[in-house]
Amino acid sequence: MTTSTRKKTVTLLSAITDALSIMLKEDERVLLLGEDIGKNGGVFRATEGLQAAFGEDRVIDTPLSEAGFVGAAIGMAANGLVPVIEIQFLGFIYPAYEQLMTHAVRLRSRTMGHYSAPIVIRAPYGAGVRAPEIHCDSTEAIFTHMPGMKVVCPSNPYDAKGLMIAAIEDPDPVLFLEPMRSYRAVKEDVPEEKYTVEIGKGALLEQGEDVTIITWGAMVPVVRSTVKQLAEDGVTCDVIDLRTLSPIDEDIIAFSVQKTGRTVIVQEAHPSSSVANDILSIINETSFLYQKAPVEKVSGFDTPVPYFSFEDFYLPTPERVREAVLKVMSF
Amino acid sequence: MTTIRFAEGGTTMENQFPIQQLLSPQGVWISDHHKELLTKERTLDFFKHMLRIRTFDRKAISLQRQGRIGTYAPFEGQEASQVGSALALSKADWLFPTYRDHGATMTFGHSLRNILLFWNGRNEGNIPPEGMNIFPPGIPIATQIPHAAGAAFAEKRKGTNNAAIAYFGDGATSEGDFHEGLNFASIFKAPVVFFNQNNQFAISVPISKQMNTKTIAQKGLAYDIPSVRIDGNDVFAVYQYVSEALRRARSGEGPTLIEAVTWRYGAHTTADDPTKYRDQNNSLKVREEIDPLLRVERCMKINDWHDENWVRQMTEEVVQEVDQAVGEMEQFPQPDPSVIFDYVYKEPTLPLVKQKQQLLNLIGGKEHDNLD
Numbered sequence: 001m002t003t004s005t006r007k008k009t010v011t012l013l014s015a016i017t018d019a020l021s022i023m024l025k026e027d028e029r030v031l032l033l034g035e036d037i038g039k040n041g042g043v044f045r046a047t048e049g050l051q052a053a054f055g056e057d058r059v060i061d062t063p064l065s066e067a068g069f070v071g072a073a074i075g076m077a078a079n080g081l082v083p084v085i086e087i088q089f090l091g092f093i094y095p096a097y098e099q100l101m102t103h104a105v106r107l108r109s110r111t112m113g114h115y116s117a118p119i120v121i122r123a124p125y126g127a128g129v130r131a132p133e134i135h136c137d138s139t140e141a142i143f144t145h146m147p148g149m150k151v152v153c154p155s156n157p158y159d160a161k162g163l164m165i166a167a168i169e170d171p172d173p174v175l176f177l178e179p180m181r182s183y184r185a186v187k188e189d190v191p192e193e194k195y196t197v198e199i200g201k202g203a204l205l206e207q208g209e210d211v212t213i214i215t216w217g218a219m220v221p222v223v224r225s226t227v228k229q230l231a232e233d234g235v236t237c238d239v240i241d242l243r244t245l246s247p248i249d250e251d252i253i254a255f256s257v258q259k260t261g262r263t264v265i266v267q268e269a270h271p272s273s274s275v276a277n278d279i280l281s282i283i284n285e286t287s288f289l290y291q292k293a294p295v296e297k298v299s300g301f302d303t304p305v306p307y308f309s310f311e312d313f314y315l316p317t318p319e320r321v322r323e324a325v326l327k328v329m330s331f
Numbered sequence: 332m333t334t335i336r337f338a339e340g341g342t343t344m345e346n347q348f349p350i351q352q353l354l355s356p357q358g359v360w361i362s363d364h365h366k367e368l369l370t371k372e373r374t375l376d377f378f379k380h381m382l383r384i385r386t387f388d389r390k391a392i393s394l395q396r397q398g399r400i401g402t403y404a405p406f407e408g409q410e411a412s413q414v415g416s417a418l419a420l421s422k423a424d425w426l427f428p429t430y431r432d433h434g435a436t437m438t439f440g441h442s443l444r445n446i447l448l449f450w451n452g453r454n455e456g457n458i459p460p461e462g463m464n465i466f467p468p469g470i471p472i473a474t475q476i477p478h479a480a481g482a483a484f485a486e487k488r489k490g491t492n493n494a495a496i497a498y499f500g501d502g503a504t505s506e507g508d509f510h511e512g513l514n515f516a517s518i519f520k521a522p523v524v525f526f527n528q529n530n531q532f533a534i535s536v537p538i539s540k541q542m543n544t545k546t547i548a549q550k551g552l553a554y555d556i557p558s559v560r561i562d563g564n565d566v567f568a569v570y571q572y573v574s575e576a577l578r579r580a581r582s583g584e585g586p587t588l589i590e591a592v593t594w595r596y597g598a599h600t601t602a603d604d605p606t607k608y609r610d611q612n613n614s615l616k617v618r619e620e621i622d623p624l625l626r627v628e629r630c631m632k633i634n635d636w637h638d639e640n641w642v643r644q645m646t647e648e649v650v651q652e653v654d655q656a657v658g659e660m661e662q663f664p665q666p667d668p669s670v671i672f673d674y675v676y677k678e679p680t681l682p683l684v685k686q687k688q689q690l691l692n693l694i695g696g697k698e699h700d701n702l703d
Contacts, residue, residue: 057488063518068477068511075481075495078466079425081488095507102471103478109674110467111457116677148675171677200680247680 007189012182015157015190016046016122019164020084022194024054027082030168032059033069034086034122043088044124044183070096070121074103077117084168090125090177091134097142104173105148120167120174125153126218126268127300127315128181130308136180137305138217138268141275143175144246150199151245153177155220157188159243162197170199177245179218186221202249204256208236211325212256214279215266216242219316223266226318230325237325245275253279254286261292262328266316271299293331296324335559335575335587348548348560350592353567356620358629365571371636377566378627380418381410383649384434385624387443390653391450395601399661400451404430408564408596408614411623412528414438415569416496416591419577425464425482425495427475431528431595432498436465443656444663451660454670473503476512476525483516483523483580494522494580496573502533504547510554513588517554522580524573525556525588528563530595535608551588563591564623594621668694 010018023030032047038061041048051059062069066087073083087093093100100121108116127136143151150172154160160178167174205220206227215223220241227237238256242248257263263283265276276297283295298316306314353362360369388407395403406413413434420426420439428436433446440463449456449468457467464482469475479497486493503509504527516523527547531538544550551558557579561568569591576587596614598605605611619625631637672679672687679687 063511063514065511065514067508068480068515071474071477071508071512072481072484072515075427075478075483076485077481078478079464079482079485081485098471099474099477099508103474107467108677109671110454111674112454112670113674113677114458115466150676247682250681 006192008192009187009189010157010161011184011187012154012157012160012179013044013046013184015161016164016178017048017050019161020047021050021053023165023168024050024058026194029080030082030084031057032084032086033062033073035062035064035088037061037086042086044180046086046122066092066096067099070099070104073119074099074107074117077119078107078115082118082168084120085122087121087123089135090123090139091137093121093123100143100149100173101146105146108172109148116171117173118171120176122176122178124178124180124183126180127305127308127311128218130311131180133307136308136311138300140177140245141269141273144275144278148172149246150174151177152199152243153179153217153245154243155179155182155217155241156186158190159197159203161190162195163199163243165194166196166199169196174199177217181218182221197243200244200247200249202240202242202244202252204238204252205241206237206239208238210235210237210260211262211264211328212238212240212260213264213266213321213325214240214242214253216245217268219266219268222316222318223321226321226325229318230322235325235329248278248282250282250286253282257283257287258290261290263295264298264321264324264328265295266298266321268300268315270302271297272302274299293328296328298324335557335572335579343545344549345545348546348558348590350560350562351568351572352562352565353571354565354626354630356626358626358633365567368567368571371634374627374631374634374636375641377414377570378624378631379645379649380414380438381566381624381627382645383652384410384413384437386649387437387653388434390657391447392601394657400447402600402602403450404600405597406431406434406595408594408622409528409530410434411566412563412569412591412593415566416526416573419570419573420496421493422463423491423493424577425466425479425486425493427466427479427482427495427497428468429475429498429500430468430470431500432468435498439463439465441465443653444659447656447660448663453663453666455663473499473506473508473512475499476503476509477515479523480512480516480521483521484519487522492581494524494577496524496526498526498528500533501527501529501531501538501547502536502541504550505541513551513554513556513586516586517556520583520585523586524576524580525586526573527588527590529590529592532595532609534599534603547590548588556586556588558588558590560590560592563593564621564626566623566627
């Protein structure tokens with residue numbers, strides 16, 4: 001980034017709005033589809049002002065019909081448009097599961113590239129904001145299990161803007177997970193202009209010597225606050241923000257865990273059949289002989305995400321992360 | 332009455348949506364309208380197309396029985412619905428078929444070889460001819476209906492005159508995607524024709540158990556979509572009403588729902604035994620009465636257009652065409668294992684690169700010839 005780049009101060013949420021606005025302006029094939037995204041600007045205001053700026057033909061309020069408008073978006077994308085869909089909460093995406101699994105992700109392979117469905121599906125995810133039930137799922141592993149899907153999950157405003165633009169420009173379907181509780185948590189200066197963050201690349205947020213902590217999305221701030229405490233105790237950590245959950249950046253993981261030999265994976269999701277297990281598998285394949293301790297997972301539980309009165313029991317906390325780090329250190 | 336609009340004054344849905352017919356099963360033109368359709372040239376053309384797809388269908392069943400292709404979904408009995416609808420389309424329109432609509436896709440212009448390749452488990456079979464838009468067959472039920480609405484939406488947005496047609500069966504109208512697709516198309520006035528072939532069975536379940544409604548056309552009422560119920564074994568009626576629906580689409584009037592009432596003579600697929608759930612003698616009995624080819628043949632005779640020599644020559648022509656496609660399918664290069672990896676993403680991801688290499692190492696590192 002050059003020093004002459006003009007910056008603006010944004011939240012993760014307004015960084016997304018900014019990215020959508022840039023792409024609507026730049027590419028007339030781009031259109032937004034979703035429930036309440038027009039006049040209302042979306043329930044979180046991610047599309048605030050965009051319908052007024054770009055018109056009802058570009059920023060489209062859909063019927064309450066996730067399967068219907070995701071299905072229609074597949075037809076639009078196959079016919080040259082670039083639909084960016086807002087699913088109001090990840091927990092409401094399931095009616096569209098069939099359209100994603102049986103069509104969006106395999107249209108390219110079914111037709112050997114003759115047709116494809118380059119759609120972006122935005123979905124706020126995660127607990128921690130005392131939301132009603134089903135408004136707090138983090139079921140990313142359902143989608144990383146879809147061959148042909150890319151899944152990204154930014155943790156900060158800079159990445160949110162760059163990954164969103166990259167997702168819209170990507171030739172394949174991308175699920176864009178937005179950490180709801182980080183939407184307005186921090187403000188950051190990001191370039192005003194267009195830039196991209198490469199899909200498939202993680203970021204090393206903190207450098208240390210003793211332990212590698214791998215995480216993403218809403219768990220990043222939890223991990224960073226833990227790491228600060230741990231440093232006071234003399235334990236230093238590499239913190240990897242995965243940013244893309246499919247395909248996973250194997251190199252950044254291998255490089256760090258081969259250095260530290262001790263790994264903690266922190267995720268909000270249910271532990272069974274999860275992205276954390278995929279990371280374990282990557283460590284096993286790339287770095288088995290470097291390991292000094294069994295890898296620890298800090299996760300939600302294999303329960304439905306509980307009602308919000310219980311969510312503090314469910315969500316990984318700095319205490320749980322700290323305990324896992326001390327466990328791999330003392331093995 | 333041939334204009335597509337809500338019928339009035341009926342006390343039941345069957346009365347509101349009477350089955351529209353132009354040519355009687357006896358081959359007699361029974362309508363006062365559209366007499367201009369009944370020309371020798373068009374009649375012979377319809378006949379030839381129906382003969383062609385029936386020849387293909389029977390050949391495919393026989394190929395499956397011999398183990399030369401995989402499980403196959405036959406459409407015999409539905410030729411009028413598939414030919415009449417496909418011939419009404421323009422080359423630049425979008426066609427969204429199910430697995431039982433290759434009679435329509437081949438009439439529209441899909442390659443016979445590719446259709447056979449699809450039934451022989453090859454992705455190559457899903458590639459339509461240059462410049463044509465034919466989606467791969469919908470395998471889950473009704474999911475192609477929203478796709479057609481979306482592709483039509485895109486055509487409208489581009490300002491073209493093109494439309495989309497979605498094919499689906501009676502069972503599909505029980506699925507949510509049918510209703511969501513119709514609702515979407517209705518709201519955005521997408522230029523799309525929802526073409527239902529009501530063959531009265533969804534595998535083994537008869538329509539009386541599939542729905543309590545007496546018609547499928549009435550389901551369009553809920554979405555303010557003009558709907559019509561037609562004799563799906565009358566190729567003239569199918570051609571006429573699909574043409575009219577396409578005209579509505581092209582002139583900005585939005586979607587139309589057409590229920591073409593028809594009958595599948597045979598099994599759901601070659602893996603199915605219909606005698607377990609229905610009296611197949613009935614299919615033989617009704618053939619004389621409802622067969623779409625017999626109907627046109629009778630019409631040809633009544634109008635003195637029937638020429639045994641021509642029929643024989645046409646039969647030979649289509650048999651030869653189908654045989655040639657079978658030969659091309661069988662001479663097609665062996666499956667290249669790269670195909671399963673190379674089209675998952677535009678650029679392969681690292682896991683796919685590794686998995687492909689593992690497989691290639693295992694089978695001797697040899698990539699087979701890739702064909703365009």
